[in-house]
Amino acid sequence: MAADSSSLRIGLLGAGRVASHLGPALWRAGHHVAWVWNRTPAGAATLADQIPGAVAATGPDLKLLPPVDLYIVAVPDAAVAAVLAAAALPAGALVVHTAGALPLSVFDGFANLRGGVFYPLQTFSPGRAIDWTTVPLCVEAGAATDEATLLALARSLSKTVFTVATPQRQxxxxxxxxxxxxxxxxxxxxxxxxxxxxxxxxxxxxxxxxxxxxxxxxxxxxxxxxxxxxxxxxxxxxxxxxxxxxxxxxxxxxxxxxxxxxxxxxxxxxxxxxxxx
Incomplete structure (x- = not known):
């Protein structure tokens, strides 16, 4: 799908239930999912094959991730901090997690990153198609400009978009x-x-x-x-x-x-x- 001037170049960390639904949806909305990383290379390859233009990121140690506009960390809650610590992300990178219960403060220990939340309020299962236009998307960011970026991204997917602070989201x-x-x-x-x-x-x-x-x-x-x-x-x-x-x-x-x-x-x-x- 052709991208317009508002499209983002996105890196997707994770290939589980959320990522496997979100990645193709981002492409359908006109964004470029440049690569998919996963703990198992086979998982990354499987999801990348489902997203036109995406490749499976090399480097299981998270040290060789190509630069993108937005890094989406869609891994289990307990693994988010470890992934952030292990990934060699460029200074000033905009990084979001997709968890409902995880606070924005998970990014506090990573002063070189711009942290945010991109939480889809839906249940995801293999083989079940999701109409993303109906999925509530809850956005939070530490800076107003980053919040605006995430709101625009959310609105490219869904008709139901909210800015939701951590306590309310939890x-x-x-x-x-x-x-x-x-x-x-x-x-x-x-x-x-x-x-x-x-x-x-x-x-x-x-x-x-x-x-x-x-x-x-x-x-x-x-x-x-x-x-x-x-x-x-x-x-x-x-x-x-x-x-x-x-x-x-x-x-x-x-x-x-x-x-x-x-x-x-x-x-x-x-x-x-x-x-x-």
Whole structure:
């Protein structure tokens, strides 16, 4: 894709889930991903092959990275500081990480770098296409000019772009874990229970869709349903007995039930309703 005058020449450090989605998206937005580095050369080569014009960076010790306009560090949170310390980046280089929980201050120990954050608020999995125009992008930088650069980059990808300081971004990341990771784990338990009962998981699809749609259009606590919010002890006890063979899941059930009831302490027993969702 042809680049215009606002395109950036970008180096991508990492070839995992975020990088494998972000790299091709940057190219489609008109930027030039010059190279991809990864801890394993094969990983770098695989991703570079998916981005026209990109090459796999040589030098596993991070000492031979060609200069670019922007260095994007898309590696696990715990590895960011180590990568920054090992990379031979030119003085004054603009470098960003893509983590939700990692503070901007991770760059404080690298006075020769201009640090920033380019956080895509989305879940990324292999084989799943992402519509980047809908992905919220949260930007933070230590300097106003760098923030402007990152905002322009973000707007070339997405229609939803925000400047978000570290404390708010970290709170947002916790909320995202509840909304995505924990929800997916609960759906996994549901899937396993339906498999165990030999009924199709697809029977729950309409319920899942309605639950999510309702939560998107109303304050979720305000539309809570189920035996916990009704303080329906008979149904709760039946569920606990059914989950006895799965003590880990029973613990999750009890903790969530307690949390729902703490949020709704005034609900009456069964609330005059039949045992339903």
């Amino acid at each position: 709170a947002l990341h916790v909320a995202a874990v509840f909304a995505s990771n924990f929800t997916n784990h609960l759906l996994g338990i549901s899937h396993a229970l339906t498999q165990q009962a030999r009924v199709p998981f697809e029977l729950l699809h309409p319920l899942i869709r309605e639950t999510v749609e309702k939560a998107l259009h109303h304050p979720p606590f305000g539309v809570q349903t189920g035996p916990a919010v009704r303080h329906d002890s008979a149904t709760l006890d039946f569920h606990r007995a059914a989950l006895a063979p799965h003590p880990g899941w029973l613990t999750v059930y009890n903790e969530l039930t307690a949390s729902i009831q703490a949020q709704n302490p005034g609900a009456g027993a069964n609330n005059g309703e039949p045992s339903q969702l």
